[in-house]
Each structure stands twice: as structure tokens, then as C-alpha cells.
Amino acid sequence: MKKVFVLSLFAIAALVSQAWAGVCTGSGGATACQFDTGCYEMSSEYSGTSSCDAGSCTCDQIIKNCTDNGALYSGVSGWAEGNNYGKGWKCSEHGGTYQGGKLDPSKVVLGCCKWSTETNCYPIYSGLDTDGEDGTDKVASCQTGTNKFWSGSGDCPTSCPSSTPTYDGGSSPIKFTPASTALIVAQSSRSLHISSAKDATVSLYDMSGAKVYSSKVRAGNSVFSLEKVAVGSYYAVVQSGSDAKKIPVVLK
Numbered sequence: 001m002k003k004v005f006v007l008s009l010f011a012i013a014a015l016v017s018q019a020w021a022g023v024c025t026g027s028g029g030a031t032a033c034q035f036d037t038g039c040y041e042m043s044s045e046y047s048g049t050s051s052c053d054a055g056s057c058t059c060d061q062i063i064k065n066c067t068d069n070g071a072l073y074s075g076v077s078g079w080a081e082g083n084n085y086g087k088g089w090k091c092s093e094h095g096g097t098y099q100g101g102k103l104d105p106s107k108v109v110l111g112c113c114k115w116s117t118e119t120n121c122y123p124i125y126s127g128l129d130t131d132g133e134d135g136t137d138k139v140a141s142c143q144t145g146t147n148k149f150w151s152g153s154g155d156c157p158t159s160c161p162s163s164t165p166t167y168d169g170g171s172s173p174i175k176f177t178p179a180s181t182a183l184i185v186a187q188s189s190r191s192l193h194i195s196s197a198k199d200a201t202v203s204l205y206d207m208s209g210a211k212v213y214s215s216k217v218r219a220g221n222s223v224f225s226l227e228k229v230a231v232g233s234y235y236a237v238v239q240s241g242s243d244a245k246k247i248p249v250v251l252k
Contacts, residue, residue: 024059028074028099032091033066035103036122036156039091041079042066071101102129110135110208112156113142113149116170121148121160136207140235143167143209144246151209166209183243185236190251192224192236200240204249207233226251 023030024042032041042062052061066072073096079085092098098105108126115122124142126135142149149167150156182197194200194217202224203214212234217224219240226249234249 024062026063026072026074026099028097030074030076031063031066031099032073032076032086032096034071034073034091034096034101034105035066035069038087039073039076039089039094039096040086041076067101069102071103071105072099073097074099107135109152109156110139111142111149111151111166112161113138113147114160114165115142116146121156123156136233139207139209140246140248143205144169146170149209166211183238183240183245185238185245185247187236187247187249190226190229192226192238192247192249194222194224194238196220196222196238196240196243198240198243200238203237203239204229204234205237207235 025031030041032039042059052058063072071091073091076091076094076096078094090096092105103125104127109123110126111124112121113124114120124135124138128134129138139149141147143166146169147167148160148165148170150161150163151166155161183200184195186193192202194202196217196219198219200217200219200222201214202217204212204226206212212229215224229251231251234251236247236249238245238247
């Protein structure tokens with residue numbers, strides 16, 4: 001008996017264990033798939049995908065699911081009773097050769113996100129995903145609402161990191177108020193122009209979620225200088241009492 005997992009990154013996939021059949025093959029030979037949870041050998045007799053039921057999937061469907069949600073590898077070996085069949089594995093460390101797919105090994109892990117709608121943590125990768133969403137935008141999105149975000153890869157994806165989150169909306173959410181006239185924030189070249197009815201705290205973050213700089217400004221109209229900050233893409237969070245604003249900041 002052998003268990004093979006084919007998992008979608010943000011979709012529910014059925015897990016079914018059956019008698020072993022031949023693995024799916026691609027241009028590089030027998031295939032395995034790297035998902036966030038591990039490296040798994042693939043067979044048409046096994047787990048379902050969003051487009052087919054377990055036991056009735058064609059290899060083409062299984063391989064497409066892999067390239068859409070993971071990374072396709074050939075040459076992976078070493079599965080044996082007792083190693084949980086690739087859970088926590090990296091295909092590249094078990095003889096695997098990358099054949100293509102979403103989880104390009106050359107991409108950098110920007111951080112780990114526990115979306116409030118999900119039970120697991122997921123890594124966020126640099127660059128565009130298959131939906132055309134940029135990793136830096138996902139990092140910013142994760143740091144809103146009741147999500148949790150850790151900068152860097154940490155323990156993700158095998159588990160949520162044990163360290164304190166960079167952003168923990170579950171314990172101390174910031175309620176952003178885009179329509180409030182009591183707090184107005186706008187970038188002008190290398191400065192932020194802030195109009196606030198109360199004293200405010202200004203925090204600048206890089207796109208991995210690490211805080212670059214933080215300071216306070218007085219109530220009224222202020223100019224917050226960014227002249228000493230390195231060229232790059234950031235976002236600023238300005239909080240004044242119960243009002244808060246978050247804006248993207250691009251420094252050239």
C-alpha cells in the first residue's frame with residue numbers, strides 16, 4: 001500500500017489511498033510534484049483535483065494540477081515505508097530536476113501567511129503567481145484584517161512559525177479607514193504629507209513585512225521625510241487614534 005498526495009495550494013483535494021499503480025510521466029520521465037507541504041510521487045490512480053475525482057483523473061489532469069499549484073519534477077527517488085511518503089520533502093534534495101510550474105525554485109519566499117479564512121499557513125513567493133497576483137501585493141494583503149504574517153520563510157509551510165508574527169491582526173487588528181477626513185496621507189517624491197486631527201504614528205515597512213522606520217508626527221499638517229530610506233518599494237501605515245491609513249510607497 002502506498003499513499004500519494006496531490007494537493008492544490010488554496011483548494012481542497014481529496015486524499016485517497018489505493019493499491020499502487022504506475023506513476024504519471026512527463027517529458028523528463030516519471031514525475032513528482034513539489035507542493036507547499038512536501039514532494040509527492042504522482043499517479044492517475046490517486047488523489048483528485050479540482051477538475052476530476054480521485055481514481056478517475058488522467059495523468060494530464062494530475063500534471064496540470066501540479067504545474068498550476070506546485071512544481072513538476074522528474075528523477076525523484078527514495079520513497080519508503082516510514083518516511084510519510086514525501087511530507088516535508090524538497091524534491092530538489094531527493095534527486096529531482098525541475099520541469100516547470102508555479103513554485104519555481106528560483107523564486108524567493110517573502111514570508112508566511114495565515115489567512116483568516118484558512119486553517120494552515122502558506123508561503124508567499126516573489127513574482128507573479130498563476131492568477132497574475134504579485135507576491136509583494138500578497139504580503140501587503142496578508143497584513144490586513146485578522147490575518148497573521150511572518151516575514152521570511154520561518155517554519156512555513158510545514159507549520160505556522162512559532163515566532164511572534166510581524167503582523168498579527170488576530171490579536172491587535174488595525175482598522176483602516178480610507179474614507180476618514182480626520183487622517184489624510186499622500187506621498188510626494190521622498191516624503192509623506194500627513195494631515196491628522198491627532199498625533200500620529202508613522203511606520204514604514206519593506207515588502208517582506210519588516211519594519212524599516214517608525215516615528216511620530218504632531219497633530220495638524222506634517223511632512224514626513226524619507227530622504228534617508230533606500231530606493232525600493234515599501235508601504236506606510238499611519239495610525240492616529242482609531243483612524244489608520246496604509247499606502248504604497250515607491251522611492252526612486
